[in-house]
Amino acid sequence: MTPSVANGGTAVTRLWTGDYYNEGNSSNDSIFDKVKEECGVFGVFGHSDAANLSYYGLHALQHRGEESCGICTSDDGTFHYHRGMGLVKEVFDRDRLESLPGDQAIGHVRYSTAGASRLANAQPLVFKYRGGDLAVCTNGNLVNEPGIRKELEDSGSIFQTTSDTEVIAHLIARSPKNLVDAVKDAFSRLIGGYAFLIQTQGTLIAACDPHGLRPLVMGRLGEGYIFASESCALETIGAVYERDVQPGELLVLDKDGLREERFAQMQRRAVCAMEYIYFARPDSDIYGVNLHTSRKRMGQTLAQESFVDADIVTGVPDSSISAAIGYAEQTGIPYELGLIKNKYTGRTFIQPSQELREKGVKMKLSAVRKVVEGKRVVMIDDSIVRGTTSLRIVNMLREAGALEVHVRITSPPFMNPCYYGIDTPDPRDLIASSKTVEEIRKAINADSLYFLSERGLIDSVGGHEDEYNRGLCLACFNNDYPTPVEFEDAKLTSCSCD
Ligand SMILES: O=P(O)(O)OC[C@H]1O[C@H](OP(=O)(O)OP(=O)(O)O)[C@H](O)[C@@H]1O
Numbered sequence: 001m002t003p004s005v006a007n008g009g010t011a012v013t014r015l016w017t018g019d020y021y022n023e024g025n026s027s028n029d030s031i032f033d034k035v036k037e038e039c040g041v042f043g044v045f046g047h048s049d050a051a052n053l054s055y056y057g058l059h060a061l062q063h064r065g066e067e068s069c070g071i072c073t074s075d076d077g078t079f080h081y082h083r084g085m086g087l088v089k090e091v092f093d094r095d096r097l098e099s100l101p102g103d104q105a106i107g108h109v110r111y112s113t114a115g116a117s118r119l120a121n122a123q124p125l126v127f128k129y130r131g132g133d134l135a136v137c138t139n140g141n142l143v144n145e146p147g148i149r150k151e152l153e154d155s156g157s158i159f160q161t162t163s164d165t166e167v168i169a170h171l172i173a174r175s176p177k178n179l180v181d182a183v184k185d186a187f188s189r190l191i192g193g194y195a196f197l198i199q200t201q202g203t204l205i206a207a208c209d210p211h212g213l214r215p216l217v218m219g220r221l222g223e224g225y226i227f228a229s230e231s232c233a234l235e236t237i238g239a240v241y242e243r244d245v246q247p248g249e250l251l252v253l254d255k256d257g258l259r260e261e262r263f264a265q266m267q268r269r270a271v272c273a274m275e276y277i278y279f280a281r282p283d284s285d286i287y288g289v290n291l292h293t294s295r296k297r298m299g300q301t302l303a304q305e306s307f308v309d310a311d312i313v314t315g316v317p318d319s320s321i322s323a324a325i326g327y328a329e330q331t332g333i334p335y336e337l338g339l340i341k342n343k344y345t346g347r348t349f350i351q352p353s354q355e356l357r358e359k360g361v362k363m364k365l366s367a368v369r370k371v372v373e374g375k376r377v378v379m380i381d382d383s384i385v386r387g388t389t390s391l392r393i394v395n396m397l398r399e400a401g402a403l404e405v406h407v408r409i410t411s412p413p414f415m416n417p418c419y420y421g422i423d424t425p426d427p428r429d430l431i432a433s434s435k436t437v438e439e440i441r442k443a444i445n446a447d448s449l450y451f452l453s454e455r456g457l458i459d460s461v462g463g464h465e466d467e468y469n470r471g472l473c474l475a476c477f478n479n480d481y482p483t484p485v486e487f488e489d490a491k492l493t494s495c496s497c498d
């Protein structure tokens with residue numbers, strides 16, 4: 001699929017690699033080989049240690065984005081900020097944090113989906129406008145951003161970045177209304193999946209898209225308020241979880257305290273299923289559902305749907321360990337540590353060539369020969385995207401002496417691109433888009449292969465009261481996108497919204 005984007009009557013073609021989604025990155029094709037993490041946001045309001053808390057909060061969210069990070073504080077009406085390429089612990093040190101005073105902050109860890117991975121696009125983005133200072137950061141992706149950007153540029157806007165996040169700042173700055181109404185109007189124009197934090201001197205605003213595609217939680221630390229993409233970041237700084245930011249909701253904090261507002265009615269709720277399957281940390285809860293527990297249930301459900309007689313169950317670390325425990329518990333087959341992940345490998349995707357990438361995977365994972373030798377192994381992983389990881393791991397287990405390797409995947413076949421903040425490869429490279437399950441089994445050299453059913457996935461996540469298929473976004477599996485994703489001649493053409 002090559003979607004196009006409306007633009008006042010002129011169709012703008014959106015390409016999948018290089019052109020729009022990651023302009024400037026196309027030469028480094030290694031970053032397109034996987035479904036990649038998204039971004040993480042973190043915010044503090046009313047706590048004198050805002051920068052340090054943001055540092056620890058972002059560190060807890062590091063798995064959501066390793067390319068760049070930043071923190072912007074507000075101290076008595078003055079903004080202080082720092083952004084850099086790399087990990088939180090590389091970009092910030094004690095001196096740097098001391099240079100960011102204030103009792104208010106927003107921070108970000110980035111994995112780019114729109115706009116190249118470079119310093120200019122690192123977030124929070126910071127601006128001066130007629131209302132003073134303005135900082136914004138987001139996790140997600142704005143599907144109709146190119147059209148809005150074009151419209152703004154045509155009427156004089158000069159963009160500082162190629163990040164989709166910047167349009168919100170322009171929309172706010174151009175509005176004659178007060179800040180909160182300007183923000184509401186701006187959000188009502190955006191289509192996509194997002195969790196936004198917006199800061200001005202004395203105000204912090206948190207908002208979630210009308211479908212709740214991207215998670216955002218609020219907690220309390222003493223008198224202060226904390227926002228984070230995942231609840232694990234609250235736990236890390238000793239904050240107490242209070243609630244999830246609801247789809248279409250706008251939470252406003254200022255000198256008068258917390259105000260709960262809406263910019264849209266909640267539409268079809270569609271929380272990203274991949275958050276539950278893969279992205280979020282197992283110690284996080286999303287909408288009250290713990291990630292480890294739901295992944296364990298996915299393993300149990302997989303076992304009910306596709307039992308196979310074997311000697312050991314092993315999970316691909318780290319994301320599939322919970323599911324492997326569930327599969328083992330359900331079947332009575334012992335769970336074993338058949339695969340080990342090297343903690344120090346880090347960002348394997350930045351290695352440039354295919355050859356080095358393959359070495360990178362070997363650097364990252366190894367089979368434990370003494371555990372798998374002579375055994376029939378059930379190997380659990382969360383997803384097959386291109387199929388390269390599964391093939392390598394199956395071969396690794398065989399080379400270590402496994403007699404049989406049965407692959408069980410805790411998601412349905414990944415067949416369609418994501419438009420909501422997950423970086424997916426070119427749709428033609430998604431192995432399930434062109435191969436049957438049996439063909440994939442052969443391609444990854446497995447003795448058997450089974451993908452968790454959509455029904456099984458929904459039941460395993462649980463906690464979603466909506467009717468079948470209505471509480472989760474499953475579009476990368478079933479092509480049912482909760483928002484329009486194609487724009488042509490100013491007409492929305494692929495709307496599956498209610
Ligand atoms: O079919 P593929 O294109 O190979 O992609 C699928 C793999 O990618 C992810 O792992 P990854 O190694 O990226 O990172 P992880 O260590 O966070 O699981 C995912 O967990 C699968 O294992």
Ligand SMILES: NC(=O)CC[C@H](N)C(=O)O
Pocket residue numbers: 037038039040110111112113114115121138139140141142163164165421422
């Ligand atoms: N992965 C994300 O959530 C990315 C946020 C935003 N679209 C960017 O590319 O900066």
Ligand code: SF4
Pocket residue numbers: 193213271272273274275417418419420421422473474475476477
């Ligand atoms: S398309 Fe897939 S990855 Fe994207 S939001 Fe929906 S479930 Fe998540």
Ligand SMILES: [Mg+2]
Pocket residue numbers: 316317319381382389
């Ligand atoms: Mg993996």
